[in-house]
Amino acid sequence: MLMWAWPQTPVLRGSVAQLARQSNDSEKGRKMAETQTLAERQAAGRHARVHAKRSLHAAIGDTDRDPVQLLRENSAGRVEALVPLRYGRMSVSPFTFYRGSAILQAHDLSSTMHSGIAFPICGDAHLMNFGGFATPERQLVFDLNDFDEVACGPWEWDVKRLAASFAIAGEHMGVHHDSIEDIVSTAMHEYRDRMSRYAECSALELWHEIVTFERMIEVAATAEGRQLINRAMEKAAGRTHENMLGKMAVLTDGRWSIQDAPPAMFHPSGPNSLLGKDRKWSDTDEWKGKLAHAFDGYLQTLSSERRELLAQFELHDIAFKVVGVGSVGTFCLVLLLVDSHGKPLFLQVKEARASVISRYFKGAGPTHQGERVVTGQRLLQAASDSFLGWTMGPAGRQFYFRQLRDMKISAEVERMSTTILQGYARICGWALARAHAKASGRAVEISAYLGNGNRFADALTQYAFAYALQNQKDYDIFMRACRSGKLEARSDEDMAADFRV
Structure with a gap:
């Protein structure tokens, strides 16, 4: 039933094992770990x-x-027209600046020492890149949920990005210095303690380990925390494709079309497009053909049963969506598909660019950037989206596919009390340790490196405050560049006003 049935594009084959292949030293370490005793x-x-x-x-x-x-x-x-919006979103606070400037921290970390244990890391593990979502079995879990920067790198880089994010967010929220110190320390100690437990797990036990919301309720330290988790579960239950349909689209003559809401959402070839005339989006037939070709390539990266499932849907509309902070300006499309019962499926098609981690740390992995994201996500997450796949798109851009929402929820950090923020830090530390233990197969080595004491946590707490200060300096330089006109920064409201009559 799916309307796109053009000839198939060549598929770039790869596997999780390919992405997990590291530099020579790290690969030797992995092979040694296969034959060494636990004591060794x-x-x-x-x-x-x-x-x-x-x-x-x-x-x-x-x-x-x-x-x-x-x-x-x-x-x-x-x-080009969206770059000012990227800077505008980054300019809101030092914390939003931090979220959009992963390249700066990757540059800085490249000159620091590390343990020598490298594997596919998230690459952008700040506190807002964790959240809840549904597994294919409809179980609500908490995990890392953004993998645009995934690449082979030192595990410490993920931990440091997480630690600094809590310090920067805490300072932005006006949390007392001592409380921020406790929050960062809590995340680091949880990472250490969970890694110690994972060091005792078999490979299959790690692969099946999952952080569910039910488990989060069990370990919540306060009644307030348990209540917040229950509310999050209720919110997630309402974030389905069907609930999104009436909010995002309108039905006309039996077909659904996504409503424009520039600059966040617009049709590439419509009057509200920000893509520029030189992109030939106005030539609808030409671009539909290219996108159909790309979609067919995506299908070939899915398992056969997923292809059969998608064959039951018909494409109704395509729109451009502006997402996040650091991703603003990259190509991102939303596909609205509908089955014969009138039930929707929203797929997000997101451009995958070279990771900032791979710019500063050399490790092996897929050359197709979309494949890099998908295989990294599958390796690090406990359970991944059923529709994850990748393709080569128009103009040589590389993309990956996933569902747009499907019970996805993010933490409202700025509304958290200090106590809740500390509990959230504990859960993030847990989820990151689980991801690293599964992805690396080196929980034993990492745990032994961390030890049972406070040295690592104390060092990371010092790092978090020091990097928060550096982030503030960078933010000040950035804001001066925006005010002087060296960089153009525009808010969503400013850009939306351009389209009002």
């Missing part, structure tokens, strides 16, 4: 402290760089 693996983890003292993780690295220049480089190739 623990000894190897402790030995890593010789060249990577845990106290040295307090260093923030080489910050002798021009943040404006790096941000400009990171904006190259994006939709």
Whole structure:
């Protein structure tokens, strides 16, 4: 029934194992781990402290760089009209700036020491890139949920991005310094303790480990925390494709069309488009053909039963969607598909660009950026979207597919009390440890490196505050560039006003 049935595009084949393949030293370490006893693996983890003292993780690295220049480089190739919106969203606060400037921290971390244990990491594990979503079995879980920057890298880089995000968010929210210290320390200790438990798990036990909302309720320290988790579960239950349909689309003559809401949502070839005339979006037939070709390539990255499932849907509409903070300006489409019962499926088609991690840490992995995202997500998450896949799109851009929402929820951090924020930090530390343990197969070594004491947590707490200060300096430079006109920054409201009559 699916209307796109053009000839198939060649598929770039790969696997999780390919993405997990590391640099020569790391690969040798993995092979050794397969034959070593647990005692020998623990000894190897402790030995890593010789060249990577845990106290040295307090260093923030080489910050002798021009943040404006790096941000400009990171904006190259994006939709030109949307780059000012990216900067506008980053300008809201030091925390939104941090969310959109992963390239700066990756640059800085590249000059710091690490334990030598590298594998596919999230690459952007700040506190807003965790959340709840439904598994294919409709179970609500908490996990990492953004993998645009996934790449082979030192596991410490993920932990440091998480630690700094709590310090930066806490300062933005006006949380007392001592309380922020407790919050960061809580996340770090939870990561250490969970990694210690995962070091005792078999490979299959790690693969099946999942952080459900029911388990979160069980470990919640306060009644307020349990109540908040229950409310989140109720909210997630209402974020379905059917509930989105009436809010996002209108039915005309038996066909659904997505409503324009520029700059956040618009039709590529419509009067509200921000893509520019040179993109040939106005040539509807030409672009439909190219997108159909890309969709067929995507289908070939799915399992046969998923292809059969999608064959029961018909494409009704396509719109351009502006997402997040750091992703603003990248190509992102929303496909609205409907089955014979009139029930919808929203698919998000998101451009995948080279990871900022791979720019500063060299490791093997798929050359197709969409495949990199999909295989990394499948490796790190406990359970992934049924419709994850990748393709080559128009103009040589590389994309990956996923469902638009499907019970997805994010934490409303700015509305959290200090107590709740500390509980959230604990859950994030847990989820990150689970992801790293599964993806690496090196929980034994990482746990032995961390040890049972406070040295790593203390160093990461110092790092978090030091990097929060560096982030503020970068934010100040960025804001001066915006005010002087060196960079153009526009808010959503400013851009929306351009389309009002």
